[in-house]
Amino acid sequence: MPPDTNELLLIGVGLMGRPYIEAARRLGLSVRAVEAASRADEIRGLVDDLELCEGEYGGLDELWAEAAYAAVRRRRPAGVLAFTESHVLAAALVQERFGLPGPSLEAAVISRNKALQRGRFPAHGIGQPDHRLTDVLAHAGAWAAERFPVVVKPLSSAGSAGVELVPDGPAFRAAAVRRAAERPLLVESCVDGPEYSWEALVQDGRVWFANLTAKDTTGPPDFVEVTHRVAARLSPQRTAQVDTLGRAVVGAIGMRTGVVHLEFRLTASGPAVMEVAVRTPGDHLLELCSLAYGVDWFEMAVRLAVGLPLPHPPRHPVRYTAAHFLIPEPGTVVAVEGLEETRAQPAVVRAEVGVAPGDVIGGTSSSAQRAGYVLLAADSPEEREEALAQVRKALSVVMSPRTGPRVEGAPG
Template sequence: MQRLLMIGVGLTGRPYVAAARRLGVRVHAVETAERAATLAGEVDDVTVCRGGSDELWYEAASEAVRAARPDGVVAFSEPHVLAAALVQDELGLPGPSLRAAALSRNKALQRGRFAAAGIGQPDHLVTDALADARAWASAHLPVVVKPLSSAGSAGVELVADHAAYDEVVARRGTEGRLLVERAVSGPEFSWEALVRGGKVWFANLTRKETTGPPYFVETAHRTAAEVDGPTRDIVDALGRSVLDAMGMDTGIVHLEFRLTPDGPAVMEVAVRTPGDRLMDLLGLAYGTDWYEMVVRMALGRELPPPPQGPLRHTASYLPTAHPGTVTAVHGLAEVLAHPRVVEAEVEVAEGATIAPVRSSAGRVGHVVLAAPRRDELEAALAEVRGLLRVETRRPDGDTG
């Protein structure tokens, strides 16, 4: 019986475990103590990780390998990518490649590699102190400041003018190494691809909605996005060039970019599970379990024929709320009863405090929708937006 080493499981990585079980595979999970306690009965073995750093995930993964050699390794989320790649490299197992994993973990390394490869991306500067980058930023305003290694838009911030840059220097001047980029405009997409041996087995295009400046937190995704033929060719060419530049071998790739008037501009790329229930949307859209495909590739197993196209159209809606204290949640029962809603959850309750939305962690829930036609999906999405509302009271007594 084959053994899968699952580095990180979290809340939304459990479908990987379920897929492995369906395939008759033993699962050895690496998780933090808090998460490990919730996996009883779901996995065969657990190795506890002592913390959340890349180094400690690798320490725990190495301990798991000493206990039993795996036949495949899957990284769940961004902090797990490097540990998985090191184990895959050591044991000669399928994986993205060490280069791809290192680039996934560092946006500044991505910028350097993609510049050398001639791939479209924003002008940028890496700085250890925002004050030292003032002259460069002034010549390129508006700019975006972002951490080198983060997820969910955490720490990403648009700086519109000189006064705003001075304020950011005062507030974030001691944060350490950051990336400063010229802001680019255009519709935002992501390209999700399952890759084996450097070749795309199947790819999808997702259109995104965000809160816009200054934090660009994602609030909706539509999979199987429809674009014209020339645009599709541009996107596919971009995906291939990114894979080549990364040295991508086997696994899942999540590429985020904007279609600017000057061509596509890469925002970032990762070789791990995309967030916001995208894997579930992809499974619903194409009738193929993407979690299972990742497990099959990790174990060197055969893949079925790729999908011929979408069977349905899917979307996720990720609502936000005004800052304040939650006084009521409206419309959840109606949303759950909607015929196009697959899943819905509000993650805050009455009395909770809502902070300003500055990252994905600030959203208040999620809704997954599916419909046979695009117009039906859009109608359902509009209805859900109108029904679901988290009401808050601000300190001054006003409600939102």
């Protein structure tokens, strides 16, 4: 079949892909999607054409790669866009093969593997934790003993799943038993300092525009993200450090075109990278970036994917935005309080709670277990702080303490 120079092929739609469909429509593109067969019914009405995939979200990259390749062989689109971790490789393989814009196969492979990131950064002068890659966690015990506390993590997960702070020798030995079947694992020194992410739109290896997000997490042991503040500000010296870091990482991973999401901590001796991904950040960050800069980042990503020109980058933020997440204590939900009051606040863009009375929540060791979120947009950083304080005060999930055994799979 001849190429369709007017078509965007989305690898996965789910919920996060919908703004890309809207942006593509505004640009006059037709949209075809490769979608998990299990979710096809939700998506069919939204796109012009649908290709089914046996893969699941967060599941096997290989199944998405197979489906993406078959789809592009059937009809070559103007561009291919993947926005979630397990689809990045599928998109990059077809982008490379068919000469379409994308992050590059190199950047996608490195994005999927934290150990490859660790191995790549030192040669580019990029700060990061000391680390040890191991097939048997117990074998890293002597290395860890000189560095406690350490962080143990898988190479290719997301949302803090499997990321664990290990404070001392007994805890390390327990982790080595508990995680004996898991391999490979990274063990890292625990670096200290406030956490940030850097979201950039990159065209042919050049940063078109970048945003800084400041993060609060639950801290040790699980580090689940609680609050993001978009368009965060630092001192001129720190801002220059972050710009240099972002450009160095883009160069180090061979990033060509698309979205980059970089996470780092600002330590006393400079930035230390947690991880980088060549995909859309989670936690509604692109929506918050769009509100903050008055530019639709989803549309910019679609433009990059199909090779359409970009406008002039924004000069400064027009709003100061934030996302706040609800993380209840483990137990049974008794009530959700203050949702309507929160929604009525002028700075609140959206507030959603995904739990109801009677639901059992078994603790929050990964971001998927959070119980709800609030997106805010204010005219100044100070007003944003006030709005966040009001939200924290008004909105709560009231719990009764857990008595029985933990129930897996509570909605979050």
